[in-house]
Every structure is written in structure tokens, then in C-alpha cells.
Amino acid sequence: MPEENPTVGRRALIGGGLASAVGIGIAACSTSSPQPNGSTGAGATTGASTGGAATSTPAATASPTGTSATGSPDAVPAILRTPGPDVRRGPSAVPAVALTFHGAGDPALTHRALQVLADHGAHVTVFAVGTWLSQHPELGRALVAAGHDLGNHTWSHQTMPRLSASAARTEVEKGAKAVAAIDGSSPYLFRPSGTPTSTPTIRAAARASGYARCISYDVDPSDYLDPGAAAVASRTLSAVQPGSIVSLHLGHPGTIDALPTILRGLASRSLQAVPMTKLMA
Structure with a gap:
């Protein structure tokens, strides 16, 4: 249905679950278990790894069009x-990494993170x-205005x-509506x-809200x-490689304290911190 506002059109599809037309299941998803401050723990992922190019043939979906998180029509990568x-x-050929944060906890920590990221010219998800x-x-609104990606980590962080x-x-x-x-x-x-892998139930729920x-x-x-x-920074920098996706948490002071060291370490290796939509582009 035509929409006067393309962004509203995209969100109407998500909120109403019309994107359930996606007919292919998704494999294992994020790893995590409930933790204090609304944040999530993490274990070893077992899902298939996805590189820089989609390996599946695009299926007919109800994917909406309009303004993406990057601010231009259809800027979200096809993958x-x-x-x-x-x-x-x-x-792995891209000299960049995606620092991804589970969004919860004390708002003051998020404001601190935003300042650190701005100081270093870095962008995250x-x-x-x-x-x-x-x-x-x-x-x-502050995250999006600063050029960061904002995505969905469920409504109330259940297992x-x-x-x-x-x-x-x-x-x-x-x-998705939030x-x-x-x-x-x-x-x-x-x-x-709350899970290191997806299940058929989770995959169906994700598809119903438009997540391929x-x-x-x-x-x-x-x-x-x-x-x-110190441990957060050293563990991150010892494991990160070009193309890596890093799991971090906004609700933990030690993570925010580690962020300047992480960003300096990435820069010393000529690795740029970018949002998911840019990393996968």
C-alpha cells in the first residue's frame, strides 16, 4: 500500500507482522542469558557464520522500503x-568491526558511551x-541522531x-514496535x-516481525x-579481527570504562568501528 511517509510505511509492516511472508528459517541467533541491569550474558555461538556476501537467493518478502537507520532509502544492506x-x-576483507551493545541499564552510562564514541569518531549498533x-x-533518539544503528533485543529480555x-x-x-x-x-x-542459538519458535517469531x-x-x-x-579491553582486542562483531553491554560501568582503550586499540590496527549496516554493506 502506498504511504505518504516511507518510514511510517516500513514500520507499519513490522508492527503488523506483515513481513511474515519471509518463508525461509534463520539459523542460530545471539547468545545470552539474563543478567542484572537488564543486560545479557553471552556464551559461544554455534550458528553458521555469514561473511560479506549473501549465500542464499533472495526470496520474495514483505520487506518494506523507505528511510533506513542510515537516513537514505533502502540503505540497509540486502544481506x-x-x-x-x-x-x-x-x-574479513573490510578494515572495520561492529561493536554491538545490548541496550539496557543506567541511562547515565549510555550518555557516557555516546560521549566517548563521539570523541573517537566511532559508530556502533x-x-x-x-x-x-x-x-x-x-x-x-540520541543514538540515532549520532549515527548509530538501533535494533531490537526483544521487549523484556526473557529467556x-x-x-x-x-x-x-x-x-x-x-x-520491534518500541x-x-x-x-x-x-x-x-x-x-x-537468553539463548546461544535460535529455535524454530524463535525463528518463526522473528519472521513474523520482519527479521530475515x-x-x-x-x-x-x-x-x-x-x-x-582492563579485562574487557584486553579480551576484545586480543580476539577482534577485520569484520568481527563484538558483543558488549551498555549497562556495565567496566564496559564503558574500557571503551576508550578498545577504540584506541582498533585505531592502532587501522580498524574502524562502524554500525552493522555499514559493516555488512
């Missing part, structure tokens, strides 16, 4: 709109918990494999909560365990 396995890392984003929409099909669908759908309420957010970025793939990662410094800033 994120194409059904397939979870995205565990980007192309935040997968926001819907309840947190709904309580602090100004944070979502999704324990949920019924109906409950799982509600978690994804309500999270993200869509922030102008300029991305309707293609989803990371499930889940975003996982290949670098996990276990910052949710609060090992200290």
Missing part, C-alpha cells in the same frame, strides 16, 4: 533483508531492550527458548535474548560478568 543464517561476522527503550526514548510460540512472538513484536517508535531506527536488526536474520557475534569479552575495564 540483512535476505533470509538466511545468523550473521556472526562481517567480511545498540540492540535495545524494549522496556528500557520505552522508558528512555530520548536515549534512542526465549522457554517461551511459548505466542509469548515469543509477543516479545519480538513488542520490541524500536520503530524511534525515528530513524532499523527494522532489520534483531538479536534474541538474527545478528550474532564472534567476539565475546564476557563484560556482563564485570571482570573490570
Whole structure:
């Protein structure tokens, strides 16, 4: 249906679940278990790794068009709109990495992170918990205005494999609506909560809200365990490679304290911190 506002058109598709026309399942999604401050823990991913090019043939979907998180029509890479396995890392030929944050916790920490990122000219992706984003929409607006990607990390951060099909669908759908309420957010970025792999139930719930793939990662410094800033930085920098996707958490002070060291370390290796939509482009 034609829309006067293309962004509204895209979000209407997500909120109403019309993108369930995607007919191919997605493989294992993000790893995590519930942690304090609404953040998530992480374990070893077991899903298929996705490189810089889509390996599946694009299927007919109800993927909407309009303004993406990058601010231009259809700027979200096709690989994120194409059904397939979870995205565990980007192309290794690209001198960039994606720092991805689970969005929850003390708003003051998010403001600190925004300042550090601005100071270093870096951009990241935040997968926001819907309840947190709904309580602090100004944070979502600030993230998008600063050029960061904003995606969905479910509504209330449940352990999704324990949920019924109906409950799982509600978690994804309500999270998608919370993200869509922030102008300029991305309707293609989803990371499930409370599981190292997706299940058929999670995949169906994701498809129903328009998510062709889940975003996982290949670098996990276990910052949710609060090992200290030095440990978070050293674990990240020792594991990161060109194309890596790093799992971090906004709700932990040690992570924010580690961020300047991480960004300086990346720069020393000529690696740029970029949003998911840019890494996968």
C-alpha cells in the first residue's frame, strides 16, 4: 500500500507482522542469558557464520522500503533483508568491526558511551531492550541522531527458548514496535535474548516481525560478568579481527570504562568501528 511517509510505511509492516511472508528459517541467533541491569550474558555461538556476501537467493518478502537507520532509502544492506543464517561476522576483507551493545541499564552510562564514541569518531549498533527503550526514548533518539544503528533485543529480555510460540512472538513484536517508535531506527536488526542459538519458535517469531536474520557475534569479552575495564579491553582486542562483531553491554560501568582503550586499540590496527549496516554493506 502506498504511504505518504516511507518510514511510517516500513514500520507499519513490522508492527503488523506483515513481513511474515519471509518463508525461509534463520539459523542460530545471539547468545545470552539474563543478567542484572537488564543486560545479557553471552556464551559461544554455534550458528553458521555469514561473511560479506549473501549465500542464499533472495526470496520474495514483505520487506518494506523507505528511510533506513542510515537516513537514505533502502540503505540497509540486502544481506540483512535476505533470509538466511545468523550473521556472526562481517567480511574479513573490510578494515572495520561492529561493536554491538545490548541496550539496557543506567541511562547515565549510555550518555557516557555516546560521549566517548563521539570523541573517537566511532559508530556502533545498540540492540535495545524494549522496556528500557520505552522508558528512555530520548536515549534512542540520541543514538540515532549520532549515527548509530538501533535494533531490537526483544521487549523484556526473557529467556526465549522457554517461551511459548505466542509469548515469543509477543516479545519480538513488542520490541520491534518500541524500536520503530524511534525515528530513524532499523527494522532489520534483531538479536534474541537468553539463548546461544535460535529455535524454530524463535525463528518463526522473528519472521513474523520482519527479521530475515538474527545478528550474532564472534567476539565475546564476557563484560556482563564485570571482570573490570582492563579485562574487557584486553579480551576484545586480543580476539577482534577485520569484520568481527563484538558483543558488549551498555549497562556495565567496566564496559564503558574500557571503551576508550578498545577504540584506541582498533585505531592502532587501522580498524574502524562502524554500525552493522555499514559493516555488512
